[in-house]
Amino acid sequence: MKTKNNTLLYILFITFFAILLPAGYLTGFLSVNTISVWGRYFCFAIAALGIDLIWGYTGILSMCQAFFFCLGSYGIAMHLLLKKTVASGATLPDFMAWNKIETLPFFWQPFHSFGWSVALCLLIPAAFAFIIGLVLFRSRIKGVYMAIITQALTLAMWLIFLRNETNLGGTNGLTDFNSILGYPLSSSSVKLALYLVSLAVLCTAYFCCYRITHSKFGKVLQAIRDSESRVSYTAYKVVDYKLAVFVVAALLAAVGGMLYLPQTGIITPGRMDVKASVEMVMWVALGGRGNLKGAVIGALLVNFLYSICTSLFPDSWLFILGFLFVITVLYFDKGFMGLGDTIRQKFSAARLKTSQTH
Amino acid sequence: MNTSLLRMLMCCLLLLPLFSAGQDSASIYTAQLLQPTADSVRTQAIGRLAILRIPATFPLLMAINDKKLYLLDEKAVTIDSNPSSEGTYRLYSLYPNNTLLTNSSGQPLLLPLSALKTVDIPRADRLQLAGIAPLFNLFNSDPQKRSLAYSQLKHTSDSATLSILKAALAKESNADALRTGKDALYAIQLYKASTTVSAKANIDSIADNWSDNAPVLLRDYARSGFLNQETAQYAAAKAAGLEKRYDNLQRVQHFFSGLSLGSILVLIALGLAIVYGLAGIINMAHGEFMMIGAYTTYCTQIVFTKALGIPQTDLFFFFALPCSFLVAGALGWVLERLVIRHLYAKPLESLLATWGVSLILIQTARLLFGDLTAVKTPQLLAGGWQVSPHLTLPYNRLFIIALSMLVVLFTYLMLYRTRLGLQIRSVTQNRQMSACLGIETRRVASITFFIGSGLAGLAGCAITLIGNVVPDMGQTYIVDSFLVVVTGGVGKLAGTILSGLGIGFFTKISESFFQAVYGKVFILVFIMLFMQYKPKGLFPDKGRIAED
């Protein structure tokens, strides 16, 4: 029964996003903008899967996923910018020339090559996650402490990225790219291709996460969430497991970021400020933590609402989102995916009450 | 007797012998100035007066320069620098006589600004007076203007100016201005000194006087090699000595800055720590309660000035302190009732829900108040305490330090000397057990939340002294204050205080080495390493209960 329903959901999802939406675009029913907007949401959903792994399953609230997301984006952005610079015959990206920098900083060099860029986009966040994780998990920082320290870390990184001396474009970030792998970014077919790639990566990521959570590894993660000490006494190296899942989550965020960049056309430190990092966690909370489908749907839905509300209710959309956050946390602690459960419970509780009073 | 009047009279007397010609033309230009037929006529008139340097016109020119020129029945007058308690001013005539205006009964005439007609002289015209401003400003009633005048005169060497300078110095009452004045005098003398002994004596005087400018002055003298090698070296050595002393004072200044930042952090984090310790709630909206406190202060100011019509008093601020505590506290209490109550001991969920609350509060404030607003600093707290000429401790920061000490004291007394405090502490340690012992944990929680939010409101009120009031002001401090709570150890008063001050100090010290941003990163790395050593903060709970 359960499997059948899941399958139905998957089929619906695939039909809608892989067939209906592109078909709608190709027949002129939908604009290319709708396609790339959804493509961007998929990137968020990929990052949300990582958050669900680390928070929903392992119980570690990491607020630095936004930072990993940005690392991925920045890496690809550096590559695209260098390509454009080289193509236009210049030696330095525009913003560096304005900042009176004479030679390309050493850390920009590897980003000339696409292969290296992709590799570094994955390696750097993984290395960061590994080091941060090692330091934090070894000293058994967890729960609230973990959340606040990672948040502070993101804040510090945000401040560093805002600086112009770091040669990453400061507040303005990196923008104005024209092509990826030789294909023009402005062309609609490239946009559609990026959309489809994002969708494919999302599906693959979902599948991998599904396999992870249903393996014994996934059970150990949940065991860590439930009782970390018991896991230790059962001879599992908790730090290793936490580190592994932290790195995986960072990688997912980075992959999301990498796909996000060409579809948005800009990356700024604003993507990793306090607001952005809390919002990322919110997607998962609203969708339903500890539930991969919830993470995906939460990310898609919240961002969709954000887009819609800022156009339809420019003055009051913050109220709408704010109330949504509060009410979800208060009354639907299992998120959208647990909506049915929660309502059913409330109903049966009410029924029980009435039957008792009679 | 009024000093400014005296000064002006002095000025006239002293300058009289120096410039005696052109009284007639002065009257013509003055009339042109006050009733110009065209803008260019006024400009020219002021220009002529500036060149003529007629002492009798100096009070008038000073009034122009200070933008305090008014007309009363078509006659040029100026006002006293400070208004009376009713907002009225004493008036002085300007030309040809400079006297205090009296009413028919011989009492000083007191009028509000609204009874006078302001004469607007464009800055371009005013700036024509730059050349002689130092001369008449030596007798200005504003000590800052006098200081400026002294320092502007230090490169003149004509004996006439020197004698005026000496005369002005003899009457100087303000310590700062006196120091700058002496500096100018010694500087002139130093460059006049022709013997090593007298030069050294002057160098000593300059060093002893130690104005802001002294090291530069001495270095310049040393570099010029004005007299001989010996005096040059002597001056350089003195300058180095002064700079060293100055650096030491700077260290004290950094220490003070650290203390001030630390006490702000303590003030904000205190409420957070109590609430977090008691209820296990991560209140992301804590910063917004601060914002509410700040807006309450702003509103109090508006009510006092607009509705009650009490201008120019500091009263509103001291009224705002309890108000902001109560308003923020009350809203906190409401929040506890509506939202927090359902989230006890679910710190991560509470983090998300209160984040939603903070979004709502920010947008509400934005819709209600709209823009950047700022609270007027009370007169009492403006300026600073001059510990030494080179060390000023601003009153507003001293006030915040004092306030946070008081708040810490009261919180301590409340927690450790009252029944409520005992209940709060017991609920903090063991909720269920406390409930079993008949403590109404919900009521205690409500009250604690009230106090915690109120403290945030108080912090917000204090912050208006140094910053502005914007809807998202809370976000600036929230992560920092959480860091304080976490570093201090959950629910520990001493830990919060120590870590707040510690982070404040470290931030300020690192800021003097790195730029502000890297200072922050440095602090964070430091905290992370510290947590390696003490994962539960400075004052963790010990024993078996603490585990799990």
Added chain:
Amino acid sequence: MLLNVNNLSVSFGGVHALDLDHFSLRDKELRVIIGPNGAGKSTFLDIICGKTKADKGEITFNGKSIFGKSEVKIAEAGIGRKFQKPSVFPGLTVYDNLLLAAKMKKDIFTSLFFKSTPALEEKIHHVAVKLSLTNVMYKPAGDLSHGQKQWLEIAIVVLQDPTLMLIDEPAAGMSDEETESTGALLLELSKSHSIIVIEHDMKFVEQIANELVTVLVRGKRLMEGTFAEVKNDQRVIDCYLGRTNAQLETL
């Protein structure tokens, strides 16, 4: 000797929680530790299993020092722990609880590509039967009754197959019947494992204490002897008297 402890001490905020001069345990021995509340019994087990770090002392297990080692290292060395308050994974099913506990390589990659074997299933089933968990096998552990959780935790420790089991108050919150079968189980386990049991219930102690009983008082070892010796020792009776401990009636 399997376990040797010398001059072990720890203090919390100036209070000496434990100050043990000597303690040793043979292989396959079942030792019961008794003592009034606050005697440092649980703290002692906490130190052995690595939960609490002792200030000083030495602990050797199987000839190797385990003093100050991490929980995982100690668990890998072959020490399993059952806590006073049942510590299981409430979000996982009973079966998953048991599967995670079962002795095998526990590194990340093994877990990631783990496939169950019939032998393992058999082992889990066997333990489940022994601890009457078969009919709650696929229920979340959080939904079990207190007694069932106790058993589940014992099952977890059993499946870990440690050389030394540290069992903290296994009979607390159990009915007489359940207590007795727990005792029987412990006796059976003691044939193949070394066990240290902490218990307050003297009837239960009497049932299982075939060998030595150690009495701890205020962090110090008061005496060691057979149950009969302990029961009749005046010092033991003195330190239990005046305390309103219900279990003392049986002494």
Added chain:
Amino acid sequence: MRNAFLHQLSILLLGATALFSSCNSGAGKTGGSDSSATKGTVKIGVLHSLSGTMAISEVSLKDAVQMAVDEINAKGGVLGKQIEPVIVDPASDWDLFAEKAKELLIDKKVSAVFGCWTSVSRKSVLPVFEQNNGLLFYPVQYEGEECSNSVIYTGATPNQQLIPAAEYLMSEKGGGYKKFYLLGTDYVFPRTANKILKAYLLSKGIPKENIIEEYTPFHHQDYQTIISKVKRFAADGKACILSTINGDSNVPFYKEFANQGLSSATCPIMAFSVAEDELRSMDTEFLVGHLAAWNYFQSNDLPENKKFVADFKAFCAKKGLPGGDKRVTDDPICWAYTGVYLWAKAAEKAGSFDVSKVRNALYSLGFDSPDGPVKMDPRNHHLAKPVVIGEIKPDGQFDIIWKSGGLVDPQPWSPLTSPDKDCDWVNHNGTYAKK
């Protein structure tokens, strides 16, 4: 039961999504670039943050654009069509700026967009406008070094604000200052502005050690350390501060400045980012006597301006906007307002709303703005206009103390820092290398 419910729910959600997505692209369905024009209205986009950190500044610009639109509509619209503004909220979120720009251009098919404040938001939407042949009217002073075919820069270029201010301070009339402390918020405008200022000051013979450059992060609140440095720097007089400090950092900055015993008499602050709207409800006590350089002040005496100010107050009061008739105008408001008129005038001149035609019609286009007559550059998309320097008065208004002789021509590429570059869309293709 549970799964059945889940099933229904998911279908519901997906259905709703589909519905919204199609709504989202409503304009796309009908197709055709002039679809909106045929209905008797012409759409323009308004892309100013109404929430988030930039809302404080940008909301007023939205109001100014709305007022201009209302005025034009009341006079019969443009080319006989009423203007229909499409207002969206990019929420101070730079990525959302790009998304909203796409939405306006692709889905809503607007003829022109009026928006952005920060450089980063402009940079974010720039590729979108260039790729989709849009037209953005950008009303805020900016750092220059940009020459996009898709942006009409109605705000000042560096030479229309920075250089005259520095020149004034160095002149005898302005006080003859010899030492300059360049203090700014760390982002591209202050960085570029200070680069140009530094080059200018050095070229005027100011020694290197008399120029200090320093940056603080956004929302910096604690200026103790910096002010004590300034105090030391200004100890021997003749020093001034050129401030590009942005937004909410200004209040703590000026407060600390006063509290440490400095004043405009000893060391004046020339601000490039403080205008009437920021001063509106600030406590001006500490700011009085300090200076600011802009192209427009509300205190401008022109009758056109008096009418503009009165109209704006009346407009805000009538619409019930926060502040009501207490609202003030300032430089960006003036240029946001002017931008709409420039666009309307160009469309009338071109006889079409077509972006390329409007763009061509804009060259050399003159307009009687509230600030007096201004004129578009004949070769690029910048505006020639007067420069004014004002002194802050206690009521939050400026006393105009200096005014440029006539219109100052824009220089998107400063000859001081990029002597080899110029911007020309008539004879060249944008930025070109000067021979």
